[in-house]
Amino acid sequence: MTHVAVIDYGMGNLHSVAKAIEHVGARANVALKVSVTADPEVLKQADRLVFPGVGAMRDCMAEIRRLNIDTILREQVREKPVLAICVGMQALLQRSEENGGVDCIGLFKGQVRHFGNDLRDASGVQLKVPHMGWNRVRQIQPHAMWHGIPDNERFYFVHSYFVSPDVRAEVMAEAEYPKPFCVALAHENVFAVQFHPEKSQSNGLQLYENFLTWNGQA
Amino acid sequence: MSLAKRIIPCLDCDNGRVVKGVKFVDIRDAGDPVEISKRYCDQGADEITFLDITASSEARNTTIHTVEAIASQVFIPLTVGGGIRTLQDIRNMLNAGADKVGINTSAVLNPEFVREASERFGSQCIVVAIDAKRVSKPGETPRWEIFTHGGRKATGLDAIEWARKMVGYGAGEILLTSMDRDGTKSGFDLALNRAISEAVPVPVIASGGVGNLQDLVDGIIDGKADAVLAASIFHFGEYTIPQAKQYMRERGVEVR
DSSP states (O other): OEEEEEEOSSOSOHHHHHHHHHHHHHHTTOOEEEEEEOOHHHHHHOSEEEEOOOSOHHHHHHHHHHTTHHHHHHHHTTTSOEEEETHHHHHTSSEEOGGGOEEOOOSSSEEEEEOOSSOBOTTOOBOOSSEEEEEEEEEOSOOGGGTTOOTTEEEEEEESEEEEESOGGGEEEEEESSSEEEEEEEETTEEEESSOGGGSHHHHHHHHHHHHHOOSOO | OOOOOEEEEEEEEETTEEEEEETTEEEEEEEOHHHHHHHHHHHTOSOEEEEESSOOGGGHHHHHHHHHHHHHHOOSOEEEESSOOSHHHHHHHHHHTOSEEEEOHHHHHOHHHHHHHHHHHOGGGEEEEEEEEEOSOTTSOOOEEEEETTTTEEEEEEHHHHHHHHHHTTOSEEEEEETTTTTTOSOOOHHHHHHHHHHOSSOEEEESOOOSHHHHHHHHHTSOOSEEEESHHHHTTSSOHHHHHHHHHHTTOOOO
C-alpha cells in the first residue's frame, strides 16, 4: 500500500490532484491511499507528498507558516519523494516578487519573478499574462519522472510568475514565453513543476504515475 | 511562439443537464455534462467551461456535485461560472475541482468582489465573463455595452472600459460573449473581440456565434482571441474537436 498525502493548506485544486493520483493508481494497479491533509502526523506517515498550490503567494505562505508546513516539508524532503506543483513549486524558492515581495520556504536557491506587463514575442506581438494554456516542455535533463513522456510535449500552465533558480543543474525542463524559463526543478527527493499535471491529460497523468514509483534521490 | 490557442467547449447547464439556447432563450437539451465533458477531453479539448445558467440557490449543490464528477474523470482545466457571488462560492468550486471561476453579474453589482477574489485566490483563477451587446447604430463608431442576468439586464457600462477595469481589479482572463451573436451561428463579433483583446493584457476567450470551423480561425486571427469557446457545433455533432484542430492547424493557428 502506497500512501500519498496531498498537503492541504486551503489554497489548491486539491480535489483534481487527488483524483488524478487515484486515477493513475487504479490504472497502474498500485494499491493506493490518498490523503488530503495538513495533519503533521499523517504527512510524516505518508510514503509520498504532493505539495500543490493555487493562489496568491502572500496568502499561501501565511497559511503554510500558520500550519507549520514549511518546517514539516524541510524535514520530510529528507525522508520521501515530494512532488510540488505550480505555486507549490514557487513556494520552494527563497523569495517571490508577488504581493510586493514574500519570503518563501527556500529549499531551492533563487527567486520567483513576474513575466512583466508588456511581454512581446520576437515579431512584436503582445503575449498575454497570465501565461495560460498548453505549452511545450523541453526536457533539459533526464530524470525518472520523465519516463514515458516524450520531449517537447505540451502541458497546461496558468501562472503570472515563474521560478528563476540559481542552480542550473537543478533545472529539469524549460518552456518558452517568449524567453526560456524553468518549468521543472529537481533536487534529491524533490521534483517540482510549474505546470499542472492533473490538468495536462495523458502526459500529466503519466507524470503522476511516474511519481508513484519514483524512489526519490533522482 | 509555442503556446497553443485553445478550443474550449462550453456546457451551459440547467439543473444538471447540458442545454443550449439561442440568444440566451429557446433552450434545447444536449445531454449529461459528465459524459459530454469526458468525450471532449478524450477528443483533445483544451479546457472545459461549465456555465450554470440556472444558478438558483437550490441548484448550487447539484452544480458542486456535477463539478466534482467532471473533475474526477476529466484531466484538463475546468472553469465554472454562474451564480458565483461570494469568496466561499469560489472556495467551494475550487475544492470541487474547478480551476477557474467565471464571475459575471456579481462583478457588475460589486466590482470589489473581483479584487477580493483575485487577491485571495490569485488572478489566474478569476475569469470575468462579459456579455456585451452592440449599442451603436450601423455606420456609427462601434460601441458595446454590458448586460447581466443572463443577458436580460442592461447596465449602461461600456464593454471596453469595463474589461480594462476588471483586469485592473485582478481578472486573469476575460470570457467575452457577444449577445448579438450567441446561438446564431453567424460567427463571433470580431470587431468586439479585437477591441477587447487589444485593450487588455490578459487572455481573451471569444464566445458567441460559432457556426463553422472558419469562425474559430477568424476569432483567433481577426478577433485576436487567445481561445475560442463554442457549444452547439460540438454538442450536436456537426464537428469534432480533432476536425476543428486540424482545420485551424492547416490555416496557421498553433493548436495542441
